[in-house]
Structures are given as C-alpha cells and as structure tokens.
Amino acid sequence: MATSPIVDGLTFIPAMYYKATAEDTNPDCENYEQTFDLADLYSNNGTNILVQCGLCGQPMTVTSATILDPQPEYS
Numbered sequence: 001m002a003t004s005p006i007v008d009g010l011t012f013i014p015a016m017y018y019k020a021t022a023e024d025t026n027p028d029c030e031n032y033e034q035t036f037d038l039a040d041l042y043s044n045n046g047t048n049i050l051v052q053c054g055l056c057g058q059p060m061t062v063t064s065a066t067i068l069d070p071q072p073e074y075s
C-alpha cells in the first residue's frame with residue numbers, strides 16, 4: 001500500500017484526527033508544490049497515512065499536522 005511521506009519531526013498518534021497540510025511533490029503535476037489543507041486527516045495506525053493528489057493520484061507529502069481537540073465524532 002502506498003503511504004504519504006511525512007516531514008521530519010512530525011509524528012502521529014494512532015487512530016486520531018488531525019488538521020493537516022499536504023504538498024504535491026510530483027513535478028509533472030499541475031498541483032506541483034501546491035499545499036492543500038486537510039480538515040480531518042485520520043492517522044490510521046500512526047504511520048499508514050495516505051493523502052493522494054486528486055489530479056495525478058500520487059501520495060502527497062504531509063507537511064504539518066495539528067491534532068484536533070476535541071476529536072470530531074463520526075458515526
């Protein structure tokens with residue numbers, strides 16, 4: 001399974017939602033070097049995080065993340 005690269009120093013607690021940003025690093029893509037806001041990125045097990053570019057489909061690099069407090073409740 002593909003996973004998104006995560007910038008150095010950024011860690012995720014498993015099974016939590018984060019407000020995050022991700023950047024497209026595919027030079028062939030129109031979104032190259034653009035940053036996207038993610039309102040509720042789920043951390044899965046803390047490492048298997050995937051943010052895909054809607055255009056090129058490549059995993060985007062997670063560049064920042066802040067844990068949501070309180071956590072959103074989804075059913």
Ligand SMILES: [Zn+2]
Nearest residue numbers: 029031053056
């Ligand atoms: Zn892209």
